[in-house]
Amino acid sequence: MRKIISFNENWTFYQKGEGRQVTLPHTWNAVDGQDGGNDYYRGECQYVCSMEKPKLENGEKVFLEINGAAMSVVVSLNGKELARHQGGYATFRVELTEGLQEQNELCISVDNSDNDTIYPQKADFTFYGGIYRDVNLIIVPASHFDLSYCGAPGIKVTPVVEPGTNSARITVETWQQGDGKVTMAIGEMSREVMPDNGHAVAEFVIENAHLWDGVNDPYLYTATATLESGDEISARFGCRYFEIHAQKGFLLNGQSYPLRGVSRHQDCKGVGNALTMEHHKRDMEIVREIGANTLRLAHYQHAQEFYDLCDENGMIVWAEIPYITMHMKNGRENTLKQMEELIAQCYNHPSIVVWGLSNEITAASAVNEDLLENHRLLNDLCHRMDATRLTTMANVFMLETDSPILEIPDVNSYNLYFGWYLGELSQNDEFFDEFHEKYPDRPIGFSEYGADANPKFQSAKPEKGDYTESYQALYHEHMLEMIEKRPWLWATHVWNLFDFAADGRDEGGKHGENQKGLVTFDRQTRKDAFYLYKAAWNKEPMLHICGSRYIERAEDVTEVKVYSNAGEVSLYVDGKLLESICAHRVFCFQVPIVGEHTIEAKAADMSETVTIRRVEQENPEYIFVKKQDVVNWFDQEEFHPECFSVSDTLADLRANPEAGAIVNQMMEKGAAARGDVADAVKDNPALQRMMGRMTLISLLKQAGDIEEESIKQLNRVLQKIRKE
Ligand code: GCB
Numbered sequence: 001m002r003k004i005i006s007f008n009e010n011w012t013f014y015q016k017g018e019g020r021q022v023t024l025p026h027t028w029n030a031v032d033g034q035d036g037g038n039d040y041y042r043g044e045c046q047y048v049c050s051m052e053k054p055k056l057e058n059g060e061k062v063f064l065e066i067n068g069a070a071m072s073v074v075v076s077l078n079g080k081e082l083a084r085h086q087g088g089y090a091t092f093r094v095e096l097t098e099g100l101q102e103q104n105e106l107c108i109s110v111d112n113s114d115n116d117t118i119y120p121q122k123a124d125f126t127f128y129g130g131i132y133r134d135v136n137l138i139i140v141p142a143s144h145f146d147l148s149y150c151g152a153p154g155i156k157v158t159p160v161v162e163p164g165t166n167s168a169r170i171t172v173e174t175w176q177q178g179d180g181k182v183t184m185a186i187g188e189m190s191r192e193v194m195p196d197n198g199h200a201v202a203e204f205v206i207e208n209a210h211l212w213d214g215v216n217d218p219y220l221y222t223a224t225a226t227l228e229s230g231d232e233i234s235a236r237f238g239c240r241y242f243e244i245h246a247q248k249g250f251l252l253n254g255q256s257y258p259l260r261g262v263s264r265h266q267d268c269k270g271v272g273n274a275l276t277m278e279h280h281k282r283d284m285e286i287v288r289e290i291g292a293n294t295l296r297l298a299h300y301q302h303a304q305e306f307y308d309l310c311d312e313n314g315m316i317v318w319a320e321i322p323y324i325t326m327h328m329k330n331g332r333e334n335t336l337k338q339m340e341e342l343i344a345q346c347y348n349h350p351s352i353v354v355w356g357l358s359n360e361i362t363a364a365s366a367v368n369e370d371l372l373e374n375h376r377l378l379n380d381l382c383h384r385m386d387a388t389r390l391t392t393m394a395n396v397f398m399l400e401t402d403s404p405i406l407e408i409p410d411v412n413s414y415n416l417y418f419g420w421y422l423g424e425l426s427q428n429d430e431f432f433d434e435f436h437e438k439y440p441d442r443p444i445g446f447s448e449y450g451a452d453a454n455p456k457f458q459s460a461k462p463e464k465g466d467y468t469e470s471y472q473a474l475y476h477e478h479m480l481e482m483i484e485k486r487p488w489l490w491a492t493h494v495w496n497l498f499d500f501a502a503d504g505r506d507e508g509g510k511h512g513e514n515q516k517g518l519v520t521f522d523r524q525t526r527k528d529a530f531y532l533y534k535a536a537w538n539k540e541p542m543l544h545i546c547g548s549r550y551i552e553r554a555e556d557v558t559e560v561k562v563y564s565n566a567g568e569v570s571l572y573v574d575g576k577l578l579e580s581i582c583a584h585r586v587f588c589f590q591v592p593i594v595g596e597h598t599i600e601a602k603a604a605d606m607s608e609t610v611t612i613r614r615v616e617q618e619n620p621e622y623i624f625v626k627k628q629d630v631v632n633w634f635d636q637e638e639f640h641p642e643c644f645s646v647s648d649t650l651a652d653l654r655a656n657p658e659a660g661a662i663v664n665q666m667m668e669k670g671a672a673a674r675g676d677v678a679d680a681v682k683d684n685p686a687l688q689r690m691m692g693r694m695t696l697i698s699l700l701k702q703a704g705d706i707e708e709e710s711i712k713q714l715n716r717v718l719q720k721i722r723k724e
Contacts, residue, residue, distance in 0.1 A: 001230050003139040008051075011131075014046040017598065022047075024509045025274035027070075027130035033272050034501040034512035034521075040126065047131055052542075053100045053468070059142035064097045065151075066108070068303065070273075071118050073478030074109040086118050086334060088127070089301040089322065090341035091151035093138070103175050117330045118337065120322035123299060124514060125265055128503040129338065132274040141229035143178025146198070152344035157223050157237040158388060159350075160444075161209060163254050168209035168239040172223050176357060182227035186221060190719075212238025212350045214252050215293045218314030220350070236311060244390060244411050244443045244490045252316070256595025259316055259491035260483070260537060262518070263448065265500040265697040266302050269522040272501065277305055280647030284309040286519060287497065290530060291538025296447060296493040299324050299359050301342045310351035318392065318447075318491065319346055320356025323378070327365035327409070332374050339378055343385045353389055355382045357409055359447075360396035367403055375408045394447035401435055411490060414450035419464060422694060425478045432486055443490045446483065450495035450516035451475040454509045455525050458550035458622040460558065465622040467508035467515070473528040473546055473561070476518075477586060480536055495532070496517060509624050527529040535585045543569065543606040545599065550622065552615040553593060560612075562587040563609055565604035644718040646711060652691035658721050668712065 015028055024047075027033070032040040049179070053210070064075065070088025074081060078101060083094040095107075112129030114121055140145060145154035158171040175198055182193050182200040191202040210219045224234040243251040250259045253685060264283065267273040280303065287295065288307040295315050297306070300322040310317050321338040323331075336502045339355070346352055349647035357378045365371055382391045390410035397416045406412050414435075419425035428449065428466070435444050451464075453472030464473035476494070483492050499517035508515050531544035543564040560571050569587040570580040574597055581587045591599065593614040600609045644652075644659045654660040691699060700711055 001232065002141070002144065003137075004291055005054075005137040005139070007135040007137045010270060011047045011049045014048065016039070016043075019048075024135050025068075025130075025132045025276065026574070027128040027132045027272040027274045029126060029128040029130070030270060030272035030274065033126035033128050033267075033503055034269070037363070040503050042113045042129065044109060044129065045129065047050050047108045047110065049106045051104045051106055053102050053104065054137065054139060056097075056139070061140050061142065061144065063093045063138040063147050064096055064106070064140055065093045065129060065136040065147075067089065067091045067135065069108065069110050069131040070129055071112045071127065072110070072115075076107045076109070078104055079107075087338045087341065088112070088118075091133075091304070091342075091345055093147050093151060095148065096137075112589075114650065116328050118334050119298065119328070119331055120324045121328065121331075122575065123322070123324045123359075124175050124270070124502045124504065125299065126267070126381040126512070128267070128273040128501075130272075130274060131595065132272070140257050141178075141227070141231050143180050143227055143233040144176065145225065145227065145233045146175040146177055148177075149175065150341050150344040150697045153233060153235060153348070155223065155225050155235045155348070155497075157235050157348050159221075159237055159389070161211065161239050161241045161253075163241060165207075166209050166239075168206045170206065170223070170237070170239075172202050174225045174233070176200070176231075178227075178229065183226045184223065185225075195492050206239065209239040211253050212311075213314070214257060214316060215314035216311060218350075220311060232244060235348040236308075237348050238311065240350055241279065241355055242316075244354075245442045245488075245490050246439075246441050247417070249443075249488050250316070250490045256487075257316075258487055258489075259294035259445075261294035261296070261315070261492070262287065262290065262494045262497035262533075263296040263298045264302075264497050265298060266300075266306070267501055268498065275303070280306050280309060282523060283498070284313055286523065287315065288313060289535050289538065290497070290518070291536070292497075292523065292533070293319070293537070294491055294493065296320075296356075296491075298496075301338070301346070304345070307346055307349045307351060311349050315351050316353055317349070317351040318354050318356055318493070319352045320359065320394075323361060323374075325356040325363050325365075327361055327371040327374065329370055332370075332377070335374060335378055336381060339381055343382065344437060347386060354392045354411070355386070355389060355437040357382070357391055357393040359394045360415060362395070362399045362403070362405070363396045365406055367399075372405060372408070375405060379408050388648075392445070392447075397431075401438065404609040411443040411445065412439075413445035413447040413491070415495070417449065419475055419478065420449075420451040422691075422699075425475065425482075428479065429482045429485075432482075432489065435690040436486070436488060444488075445490045446492040448493060448495040450478055452508050452515040453527055453529070454515055454624065455520065455527055455549055456509060456621065457624045458547065458619075460550075460553065460555050468622075469527050469529075469549065470547065472516075473532060474577040476529040482533060482535075489551065498523065528561075531563045532585070535565045538565075540606055541566060541606060543557065543581075543601055543603050543608055545610050546607050546612040547612075551611065552613050552622075553620040554615055554618045555593075556614075557590050557592050558612065560589045560591050560599055560601075562589070562601045562603075564601075564603050564606075566606070569601055569603045572600040572602065575600075638714050642722055644721045644723060646697040646700065646716075646718060647695050647717045649695050653696060653718070654692070656721065656724070659718055662714075662717060 010020045013022040042438050073085045075083045075094045077099040078307045085092040156173040162167045173431035184191050184202045193200040220236045226232045290575045296318040323335045392411045395414045451472045453469045457468040459468045459470045499515045499521040502514040528546040546561040568582045571578045571589045596613045653663045
């Protein structure tokens with residue numbers, strides 16, 4: 001038998017020369033990864049542990065298994081380097097047997113400093129450092145199932161289901177070190193196989209297999225393999241088949257099964273990425289509660305425990321590597337390694353249907369031959385290692401749809417943020433309609449969309465960019481409807497189910513957080529938009545009154561909005577029925593208010609109550625004021641409406657030769673500074689068109705680090721040019 005011994009206790013953690021006791025999983029960025037801004041600690045630290053030599057019999061071997069340490073690792077035993085690993089998200093193992101003495105010192109040196117070879121290096125999330133997943137000692141007999149290839153489990157199960165009859169042909173493969181036949185079994189069926197060069201293969205047929213059928217019936221089988229030495233491993237698997245069709249969208253086991261769900265980053269407040277099983281389970285419960293049937297597990301390999309939960313809960317999963325934002329010419333090998341590990345380690349999970357090659361990789365890189373070649377190699381690797389799944393990638397909105405990179409993966413997908421960072425909500429609709437019309441044979445998905453919201457901010461007149469819970473809700477109302485009208489979108493994923501740590505951010509009233517979550521970083525608060533999806537996706541009756549945090553209201557007649565999957569909702573004000581409305585999901589009531597009111601919404605046997613209060617002045621705490629906002633700059637300067645200003649659209653400014661020249665010159669200067677990104681904008685007619693509809697001031701603000709004084713300067717110059 002193999003022994004798996006948890007090795008999480010009694011580590012001494014050294015950071016900058018100082019040591020302290022820690023228990024794994026551990027990250028040194030649990031706090032500063034969010035609060036430290038760009039100053040969170042990125043460097044090298046050591047984890048040291050003393051260990052007695054375990055009792056070994058008959059040539060047993062000892063392996064150290066590290067299920068995730070970020071980003072690069074050196075493992076040493078008694079001062080001698082044994083192994084290195086690059087990439088922060090995959091399992092890897094190191095054999096210790098040879099170097100073991102009676103008393104040993106094990107040192108794992110972990111480094112998350114920046115470099116130009118290991119992904120990710122540039123992305124909108126914190127690159128936590130640490131041994132943030134479990135560590136185990138594995139003791140196996142001399143002849144044992146392989147533990148040294150890519151952190152793989154040593155057993156690979158490939159079920160192929162024949163549509164219609166549901167007859168499943170299951171190929172089980174194992175790899176071993178040492179001799180002896182293998183006994184493989186699925187339920188009552190078993191086979192004895194002699195390995196060929198350590199590789200054993202057996203086939204099983206399950207007539208009329210019990211299918212793994214998504215959230216409705218995620219049935220799992222187990223395959224086990226045993227060696228004569230007693231070593232035994234097993235893998236759960238599911239019998240299912242799927243198709244991604246350009247017109248029909250996603251089909252699971254022959255039935256239409258639109259993938260509608262959310263993305264998840266693997267971290268939460270206070271613990272960073274060092275999540276325990278309890279954290280994983282809590283996340284999955286929230287996924288179940290909202291009623292999603294798919295997860296995009298971004299932007300790297302997640303913990304095996306979580307893919308297991310996906311298998312058990314019938315989630316359809318998009319799995320990916322952190323090849324993100326910026327292509328690095330020295331990073332090719334690392335992308336291939338991370339993909340090989342991802343597939344080798346995750347192959348048996350029925351939940352996974354696509355491998356994601358990259359995310360927004362052209363955001364800060366031009367589409368050049370090296371980048372294309374990197375994608376082709378990744379795509380080929382996926383197909384070579386896995387004939388049962390498809391490849392995809394998440395493209396940034398400004399990538400032209402005729403870019404050759406879109407022809408590489410099997411199916412396409414875009415991240416669009418129209419209606420948040422830029423543009424109008426309806427541009428999302430237009431984008432997909434144009435794509436679908438232009439490429440009727442290409443499946444297209446919506447891999448990211450979202451809007452930041454800090455639940456503290458509220459508004460009766462929500463607007464793009466105001467960080468209110470109210471705008472986020474409106475944004476998603478539009479998106480949900482847009483998606484429902486386009487069943488051919490093979491998958492859609494809200495960015496994100498949870499707020500997550502993004503060290504580089506300082507906005508929307510919070511430091512170091514991306515607040516596009518439907519639930520807060522600590523998982524304590526479900527924002528209103530959460531309930532919109534819950535009303536749409538989950539099957540249990542539900543009812544939710546929006547704006548429960550919008551207590552003080554300065555309007556005479558306020559809107560009370562209810563999300564429910566009931567057909568009719570009634571609203572009671574101070575116990576009296578105001579109105580009953582029949583609607584689909586979103587119920588809006590206009591409520592005259594004078595003092596304090598108790599508002600109760602009822603549908604079937606559900607009810608929810610909130611209290612609101614009429615006030616004279618808008619509560620300033622509900623309003624987010626951007627630190628770098630150019631507040632009332634008009635007030636301080638004379639304004640000539642007959643002349644141009646930064647409030648004109650780019651298209652209008654460019655239509656005038658003089659104003660256009662100034663704007664173009666300014667843009668070119670910016671382009672030189674920003675290099676590749678600006679090139680991508682310049683060569684992109686769709687983006688140019690869209691930018692034309694935006695005002696210069698909003699473009700400048702979205703570009704970020706532009707000084708208020710420079711904007712004023714520019715405005716003064718434009719104010720000298722008369723409009724025709
Ligand atoms: C994206 C990225 C994701 C970011 C997100 C955002 O497109 O893929 O990593 O967090 O945008 O919120 O800006």
